[in-house]
Amino acid sequence: MFKFAKKIFSALKKILFSIGQYADLMLKVFKKHEKTPVFRRQIADEINNLGIDSLGIVAIISVFMGAVVAIQTAHNITSAWIPAYTVGFTTRESIILEFSPTIICLILAGKVGSRIASEIGTMRVTEQIDALEIMGVNSANYLILPKIVAAVIIFPILVVISMFLGIFGGWLAATLMHVVSTTAYYQGITLDFIPYEVYYSVVKTIVFSFIITSISGYYGYYTNGGALEVGRASTKAVVMSSIMLIFFNLIITQLMLG
């Protein structure tokens, strides 16, 4: 019993230490950047690396998921009393409320999160971060802030694109497989449309963008050791970002829709 309590205490201490270390890092990250033209160029590069490079996977997943949602909805409609436009309506709601902001961000947590953690982690173990510090550059600010800003700008755009592509995928499946007619599908996707739902999704995405980049940056920045630890940091970054994403999904949903 005593051993178990000691283990719990030790784990708690570790969690509190990590939270403190993360907060300390964020204080360093959100200091004034060194040179504005350099900072702007870094943001443009990161928008390309983190966002534009992810467009392909976002597009493919969105189209196919939209198609699957449409087919599954049609498959579950067994009663003749349920109108055909329900397929379009359900696809739109699922895509806008949950699929595009949450699932796409979970995928980005895997793709972008591991990239950030391994990039910064490698810089740590090869002393590139020390080199920045020696020169007098605030390495946390220089390496992490452009990624956070870029993600906060580009991820919501990716999610809005995903919404359109998901709904398009649903239409493609519905018409090609003769699930519902184009007219019925269109009627469904325009029925009782509430713009606030898009706003809610974009707000969620902005929070998720910050979570993914800052947590991945944190794990990369505090990597200690060699190649093995870089791999571990990358895995931890993805796992922790995903958990935090799901947790904040619940909180934001309760706050904005509850």
Place this chain on the structure above:
Amino acid sequence: MIETRHISKGFGDHRIISDINLIFERGKTNLIIGPSGSGKTVLMKCIVGLLDVDEGQIFFDDRLFTEMNFYEKKSIRQEIGMMFQGAALFDSMTVEQNVMFPLTMFTDQTMEEKRDRVNFCLKRVALENVNALFPAELSGGMKKRVAIARAISMNPHYLFCDEPNSGLDPKTSILIDNLISEITKEYGMTTIINTHDMNSVIEIGDKIAFIYKGKLWWEGDNNEILDTDNEELNNFVYATELTRRLKKQK
């Protein structure tokens, strides 16, 4: 000149270096030597401020570095050039961008001025036509030379080199050693080198500090080191069969 007064550093209960008093003079190549795990790297990291000392003071030309705040330290750091063991070049940047980096971050020079300075520094380390290459495309010796070029791009007053010869063949090692020594004298810098390469010790050791078990064990120059009666230092200097044979002949 850099001076350390009674500096100590530990991690948890384990003390790595204790009570180190040293003076590193300007225009001289100062070497810190010692076996692996003796505390050389920790000592250098403390001097450059990558690690905070537990006790003691560090002076950069009579400026008390250990008591400075973040911004004061930042201004001193712009007077420091450092070459890391693995060169620590930025992978995502070309050679030119690497050498230009400190100039971009801390000066208002035009692109033309920066390019001129980069070419001058690269020429000084005997590297030309490599501006567009990435670090992955360079050999170990070339990486070290680019690292030196980056370190001197801001005309530093202090140059630090951590194991500059590690992983290099003897000929390239001598080339790098001579380059560091020449630059030190040419620009009147205070240079501190961390090494356990005996060739460097003999070739360029204007001042040598031997660190053993975290303590300053011996101080002297490259003439004195071969005739010392310090047992631990002799074990270190004459560790190889080659040096033992040379001693016998001598």
